[in-house]
Amino acid sequence: MARTVKKNPVDLVFSSVTAIASFTVILFIIGILYVLMKESSLAIKQFGVFRFLTSTDWNPVTESFGALTNIYGTAVTTILSLVMAVPIAIGIAVFVTEVSPNYLKGPISIAIELLAAIPSIIYGMWGLFTLSPIMGDYIEPFLKKTLGTIPLVNFLFQGTPMGIDLLTASVILSIMIIPFTASIARDSFNLTPDVVKESAYALGSTHWEVIKDVVLPYSKLGVFGGVVLSLGRAIGETMAVAFVLGNNHRITSSLLDAAATITVTLANEFAEADKDVYMSSLFYLALVLFVMSFITLAIAKYFLVKAERKYSR
Amino acid sequence: MKVFFKIALVFAVMLSFAHAEAVETLNGAGATFPYPVYSAWAFDYSKVTGVQLNYQSIGSGGGIRQITERTVDFGASDAPLKAEQLLKDKLLQFPAVIGGVVPVANLENVNPGELKFDPDTLCKIYLGEIKTWNDNRITKLNPGLKLPSTDITVVYRSDGSGTTAIFTNYLSEVCPAWKEKVGAGTAVKFPVGIGGKGNEGVANYVKRTKGGFGYVEFAYAKQNKLDHVQMKNKAGHFVQPSFESFEDAAATADFDAKKDFYLWLVNAPGKNSWPIAGATFILLAKEKTDSNKKVVTFFDWSFKNGDKKATELVYVPLPKSLKDKIRGYWKANRLQ
């Protein structure tokens, strides 16, 4: 519809400038990919792709580097935080859209958005000074005493509770991603047409049954997209976990052990790296992180776009 | 919105000329360990002379990289560079302040300074061969102490650090098995234990864990009142970590100006020397004579006036004999 003839020379210039401005987004993506690949070429040559991704060796002395310990840390913290965050986030979305009295809807929505606005460094600092002692002194010893004695799950709760570990990092991450998931879930819920809900009520459904059998199925695409988007966020989160994860390049089954994620390794070691291979391997890690999060976010976007199409039909 | 951009533009123009300001600045970068003492010296120095010394603690590796690429006026590193590398990169090197590493433990019924260790025991613990506190290799050294059967939870630094470099160099020096299996460096692959980030991370872990055992900088051992140990030194004496034993190590160690002071201050031969110490070094670019003179003036001033401040911050000032050697080195390189 916007096919106006660009006769005017100023118009031509202006449209070109805007076009260039919008193409910077593509430029950045390609630029990041290119620069990271170039910088990591030394490490790629030395360690290859498969070996780098599957090696647990992260040894600056022998100059042998592998990403698996970092990928493992990223995967565990991300998944664990999602497991903790998603039910709560959906609960919040249900509360805001269906349960809450009207006068509470606004304030709670704002509160949840504020939770999202708090800078991640504040989460990290709070985690280090406040949450981590609580985890280390009370919650983790308790978990170790209870869940740690149950076969099949006890391997998750071995070691000495420190408060600086996978579990604490995951808790902080989960608090951070609750608002993302909650607000997307809320928006998706809101899109359920009232007519459909009302028909269900008319059939005698309870309030919860309407949510469970009408609203949730109707909005599941959007909610799923929101969850994957949160996953993408969690993968790339740096400062909140850098304080409480301990930067430990080892794969441990226990959630009470220190670990390293890709982001934490970058934050801790990037300025310290002295040798070329070390530096290059860190760029390689950044590249892996970029690709991982890009794919995750693209999947999230796919579902969100699909959801949007469905609702606007 | 337009007004906003106009203001911003004016700002931008102003700021791009701002670096014509008259303040004289020296830029340094490197090791994090001496950051507090350098910045304290710089603070006092700028009050006296007006010269600002901006020291950025980016880590020893970064310090070496930056001075090699000539992007700073001086670099700082906890790890000394060998004469060959200095020659290749056209650098000068001298020590500036001494730090020490102290093994600390968390044991009930044991007071700070009571526990005795020899190099071999320390090494075996970090290699994971000694696993419990009542292992007879430990009890043999400590006949008077009642040691529990608790597991030893080994704690190490998980981030790259000069502390780890000093500690692992010591272990490599006194323990061939360590040298062969692990090696020395700012970050190594520890065979056993848990990693704590920073000195405070290690101190925290040790404090929280019954039977915990780690290594921290002297300052932390002092401030956190952890159970530090006595170490058997090269001369065969058990010594406590203290200003005196560190100074003794620095004074008896053979710092050689001809080798640009390349020396790991570990296993020093003095009778009262603490064996796990290390100097932290300053690196200068040979051809930058002007800025070098200014940097040297700063350190000369600090050597004269900064000892008290250093001690307050629990760093060990260089002994006088070593300062004189360094001044000789400056003269020989026409920096003073």
Place this chain on the structure above:
Amino acid sequence: MLTIEKRRKLEGFLALLFSTLAAALGLFWLVFILGDVLIHGVGALNLGLFVNDPSPPGVEGGGLRNAFIGQFIITLFGTVIGVPIGVLGGTFLAEYARGRNISRIISILADIMVSVPSIVIGTFVYAILVRPVGHFNGWAGSVALAIIMIPVVLRTTENMLSLVPWTLREAAFALGAPYYKVIVQVVYRGAATGILTGILLSIARVAGETAPLLFTAFNNSFFTLNMNQPMSSLTVTIFQYAMGPYDSWHSQAWAAAFVITIFILLLTITGRLIIKWRYK
């Protein structure tokens, strides 16, 4: 044995109770974190914090003037670089390329860019603006923030411009105005509040960023206005001080955390209120 009727009611009650508890938990975290920052931060606040430069550990009376000013300058230039590109880019998507595939593709890519890990952008800018120059510098920090900002501003602008009714443009076309004039004088005016709000929120987003500044603007223990030098920022200072060993550092870190949190929350609330007041 429960009747089906009762079971359904009970299940419903439990589920709704859970959702209420979830909301309470969300509020709990918010109050917990903000309360903690407030308690620790207010106690450490004093005038010296804003007017003095840092003193070394052990010397009383140091402040964070360098970090406050540094943060302001870095964010300001991040905004100055990022906002025009974002607004113009959004204009292209909503106006010249409206409805075309390229517009949809860039929109989607911009959405992805919004969530790309900021530390990756830090390493990218390090490679293009720090290493070639040879030292950390304030400009690199601003560029890193701008890169994060652009997609955010671009998407809000696009959305806000799309909300301006098409008929308004047609009216202007009918008067013989060229498209650029219509955009600048009619469409921008109609969407000004929305775009401005988007900019506010994007500033709130980047002002709290730490990871992209770690290897770009880095840190500086002295006050400087020189963007070619390493420049201190509140967030990086918080990271350094909180991880450091000295109690005085910790309390200054809390004070800085308090200031930056309040600033960002105020921006966010203002933005939200404007949206509410204007678009509902």
